[in-house]
Amino acid sequence: MDHLYDPDVQHWLDIAGIFVFAISGALLAVRKNFDVFGIATLAAATGLGGGLFRDVVIGAVPPAAFTDLGYFVTPLIAAVFVFFLHPHVERINKAVNVFDAAGLGLFCVTGTIKAHEYGLGLPASAALGLATAAGGGVLRDVLANEVPSLLRWDREIYAVPAVVGASAVALLIHLGELNPLTMTLAAALGFVLRLLALTYGWRAPRAWRRHSTAADEG
Amino acid sequence: MDHLYDPDVQHWLDIAGIFVFAISGALLAVRKNFDVFGIATLAAATGLGGGLFRDVVIGAVPPAAFTDLGYFVTPLIAAVFVFFLHPHVERINKAVNVFDAAGLGLFCVTGTIKAHEYGLGLPASAALGLATAAGGGVLRDVLANEVPSLLRWDREIYAVPAVVGASAVALLIHLGELNPLTMTLAAALGFVLRLLALTYGWRAPRAWRRHSTAADEG
Amino acid sequence: MDHLYDPDVQHWLDIAGIFVFAISGALLAVRKNFDVFGIATLAAATGLGGGLFRDVVIGAVPPAAFTDLGYFVTPLIAAVFVFFLHPHVERINKAVNVFDAAGLGLFCVTGTIKAHEYGLGLPASAALGLATAAGGGVLRDVLANEVPSLLRWDREIYAVPAVVGASAVALLIHLGELNPLTMTLAAALGFVLRLLALTYGWRAPRAWRRHSTAADEG
Numbered sequence: 102m103d104h105l106y107d108p109d110v111q112h113w114l115d116i117a118g119i120f121v122f123a124i125s126g127a128l129l130a131v132r133k134n135f136d137v138f139g140i141a142t143l144a145a146a147t148g149l150g151g152g153l154f155r156d157v158v159i160g161a162v163p164p165a166a167f168t169d170l171g172y173f174v175t176p177l178i179a180a181v182f183v184f185f186l187h188p189h190v191e192r193i194n195k196a197v198n199v200f201d202a203a204g205l206g207l208f209c210v211t212g213t214i215k216a217h218e219y220g221l222g223l224p225a226s227a228a229l230g231l232a233t234a235a236g237g238g239v240l241r242d243v244l245a246n247e248v249p250s251l252l253r254w255d256r257e258i259y260a261v262p263a264v265v266g267a268s269a270v271a272l273l274i275h276l277g278e279l280n281p282l283t284m285t286l287a288a289a290l291g292f293v294l295r296l297l298a299l300t301y302g303w304r305a306p307r308a309w310r311r312h313s314t315a316a317d318e319g
Numbered sequence: 320m321d322h323l324y325d326p327d328v329q330h331w332l333d334i335a336g337i338f339v340f341a342i343s344g345a346l347l348a349v350r351k352n353f354d355v356f357g358i359a360t361l362a363a364a365t366g367l368g369g370g371l372f373r374d375v376v377i378g379a380v381p382p383a384a385f386t387d388l389g390y391f392v393t394p395l396i397a398a399v400f401v402f403f404l405h406p407h408v409e410r411i412n413k414a415v416n417v418f419d420a421a422g423l424g425l426f427c428v429t430g431t432i433k434a435h436e437y438g439l440g441l442p443a444s445a446a447l448g449l450a451t452a453a454g455g456g457v458l459r460d461v462l463a464n465e466v467p468s469l470l471r472w473d474r475e476i477y478a479v480p481a482v483v484g485a486s487a488v489a490l491l492i493h494l495g496e497l498n499p500l501t502m503t504l505a506a507a508l509g510f511v512l513r514l515l516a517l518t519y520g521w522r523a524p525r526a527w528r529r530h531s532t533a534a535d536e537g
Numbered sequence: 538m539d540h541l542y543d544p545d546v547q548h549w550l551d552i553a554g555i556f557v558f559a560i561s562g563a564l565l566a567v568r569k570n571f572d573v574f575g576i577a578t579l580a581a582a583t584g585l586g587g588g589l590f591r592d593v594v595i596g597a598v599p600p601a602a603f604t605d606l607g608y609f610v611t612p613l614i615a616a617v618f619v620f621f622l623h624p625h626v627e628r629i630n631k632a633v634n635v636f637d638a639a640g641l642g643l644f645c646v647t648g649t650i651k652a653h654e655y656g657l658g659l660p661a662s663a664a665l666g667l668a669t670a671a672g673g674g675v676l677r678d679v680l681a682n683e684v685p686s687l688l689r690w691d692r693e694i695y696a697v698p699a700v701v702g703a704s705a706v707a708l709l710i711h712l713g714e715l716n717p718l719t720m721t722l723a724a725a726l727g728f729v730l731r732l733l734a735l736t737y738g739w740r741a742p743r744a745w746r747r748h749s750t751a752a753d754e755g
Contacts, residue, residue: 252351254352254353260356309405
């Protein structure tokens with residue numbers, strides 16, 4: 102997508118991010134009792150949805166998801182993997198969370214950079230970085246007919262690490278300091294914040310006095 | 320978007336429409352018990368979703384939602400507003416309905432005009448006017464895992480006022496009579512029809528003999 | 538869309554496909570107890586959603602759904618039809634299934650060809666053929682707040698016939714053997730496979746050992 106890293110390195114990092122996101126989609130499909138095509142569809146939607154949304158919005162069509170065979174095949178491999186090994190994958194759920202956090206850190210960085218390369222301003226680019234990182238998961242939950250976990254207060258925060266990572270990249274671009282090292286640090290920032298949120302159960306507040314002024318309907 | 324009004328006036332009207340739609344999204348997020356990021360996300364999706372859909376469909380990318388900082392910040396202000404003041408905002412729900420009706424009237428007009436400026440025929444432009452006015456609310460309800468209130472028979476009609484306003488604009492364009500005055504009248508037509516629907520509880524019929532030939536599953 | 542058939546023939550086949558898909562959307566709207574505008578909206582989303590997604594992804598904007606008045610009016614006719622005649626349409630549900638299967642066969646072929654004409658590679662083109670055939674139904678189910686029947690294991694397979702038809706077209710393009718005859722055979726292949734799946738209740742497997750290792754939550 103961008104060429105600050107060696108293109109080959111960048112490409113493999115993208116593939117890794119797509120793969121771990123696709124795993125989370127395939128696992129939800131198994132939990133929802135979908136058939137093998139449902140598993141593959143949800144894996145593809147989760148792995149590619151965020152980047153697809155970004156590319157359609159910035160006018161980068163056809164999107165990378167449809168022009169790079171590697172991006173395209175990766176979710177199918179994730180689906181096959183989960184299809185045969187899902188009890189083991191479930192057992193290593195913690196590892197999946199770590200990989201998903203890595204995907205978040207990576208995608209909020211590459212999403213922000215690509216949006217800026219297509220001429221968007223820095224705040225809008227950071228917003229698309231967030232959308233790239235979180236969009237696949239939202240699409241996964243909507244297709245599975247669940248409330249997106251991005252929106253639920255009873256899940257560890259996901260948007261904040263992505264916003265922080267994306268904003269860090271926007272700041273680096275503004276300062277003219279974007280290079281492979283600082284980019285990696287921004288991705289690491291999003292990654293570590295997400296891991297900390299998972300480890301310590303960080304949650305975001307609901308509306309001011311929400312808990313005391315009204316009964317829960319959630 | 321269009322320049323029939325003074326661009327500044329137009330811009331502030333757009334901002335006002337985005338703000339009131341975003342308020343309705345933020346309020347639903349509070350009712351669904353989402354956290355503060357869920358509130359901001361749903362506010363942004365509701366305020367910007369209709370215009371985003373229109374712009375992607377007509378090829379106006381990147382969409383206005385991502386190129387104008389004002390459009391972008393407005394839903395966040397609405398989210399902060401609801402976060403702190405939601406018991407009061409709920410109490411003034413009637414006022415929100417009035418503002419939402421104003422947003423409907425405005426967006427069905429500006430959506431139709433923008434689609435026509437991008438070369439679409441008049442019926443398709445009117446359809447995109449409807450999509451601009453109603454799209455944000457549909458996205459809001461889908462993300463919140465609810466049946467879109469646009470589709471439900473037990474809610475006051477929403478599509479009709481938007482269709483009437485958008486069709487009036489299409490007719491005005493056809494007659495060569497579109498100007499700030501007639502445009503304002505078309506927006507007022509959508510606005511007043513929606514207010515009347517709310518006041519008198521106007522609902523649309525279900526399928527012919529639906530109520531007598533089958534049990535409700537809705 | 539493409540011109541391998543006589544354009545007029547192609548156009549009427551497209552209209553027929555949109556019509557039968559729209560019928561399935563309108564019938565679901567009646568079952569969900571939506572009002573007349575909900576019926577029309579769901580009919581339009583089902584009939585046009587798959588092609589709309591394809592056109593936005595490949596950059597063919599504005600999409601055919603908004604530039605061809607026939608494509609645009611067809612779902613409304615389907616909605617009126619179901620509005621007045623739905624008990625009869627329900628009774629002839631089997632006929633609807635046959636038409637829907639015909640729509641599937643047709644759309645997976647035309648979707649693949651159009652994507653390839655816009656420069657996508659053959660695997661990506663076949664994926665968009667599948668998306669064209671299945672996308673409208675997924676949008677229908679998401680808007681109706683149901684789990685997409687495409688994903689559910691307890692429904693007859695839908696993706697496989699579409700994938701087979703789309704892949705057959707991709708193979709024909711690769712071999713330089715795409716012509717009206719082979720194209721028709723590919724569409725017939727998707728059509729017949731879907732009919733066989735319906736007739737014999739073909740279902741796809743769930744995840745390996747899914748049925749024995751975990752309780753159903755679906």
